[in-house]
Amino acid sequence: MDCNGFGGENKFIDIFHLANTTRNTLCPVRDIIGRISDKWSMLAIYALGGFGKMRFNALKHKIGDISQRMLTVTLRNLEHDGLISRKVYAEVPPRVEYELTALGYSLLQQLALFADWANNNSAAILQARTRMLAKEADFNKRPNEEVGSLLIEQV
Template identity: 70%
Template sequence: MSKQEGTPALPGNTEVTNRAPQAFAGEKKYQEIFRVANTTRNQLCPVRDIVARISDKWSMLAIFALGGYGKLRFNEMKYKIGDISQRMLTVTLRNLEADSLVTRTVFPEIPPRVEYELTPLGYSLMEQFVLLVDWAELNEEQIMKFRKLQIRN
């Protein structure tokens, strides 16, 4: 091995310096996800479709409301979520039910009573949302500082 310029030629110097940052463990998987998403962008891509369906704020809030409070009637959920319109909550719950994330139970009473509840699949999704919320809480101070800097500039 020849001596490189700027490298001390000491007998105990076995340190290696990497010029490029080391790839993280999941890099290949993420590249593959991105590749598949881009090659299917003009077709129905199940991953894009599912992520689009569940990642809007109303779906996330409905899932957290049901996960946090258990079975809820429509108006209870509307009250828990707050500023959601009746129409948007209806659409959101129908979509979550169609994806088997929420069950809707109608009781044969007068007036009819309807309850919504998370399915096991819905609970498993909520657990993933919790990771995202934890990340947001962990990084909110740094992000808010950066936003304030951007507003000033």
């Protein structure tokens, strides 16, 4: 079986094994996670999905603190993967517009599910982080001898 299909009883174990063992080859799961997990790709996809066809500077303005170079690289990568299209108009000055492709819209639908999950669970995640920080702070306040004995007990 390759990284394109999952035939086992537990789909998630199959996905894990395939993504983990195909690090040096093309695995669609690792590949797309790599693309969308950079700092700007999801924002560009959300912006183009929400506002529609946009010119470079309009997209840069919507995203905010992205540099011109990073937006250029991000758009080039998304275009390379077939997620957006770039249309150049033969005008003076040249006009270039970007928009999601059908493939980009299909990814946007999945990213919307992720965004919903993140929004619905952000409070629980922040509470877990706060609890963990409190535990770490409490642990760091202990005298060194006590910390050492706790570490030995855990081993």
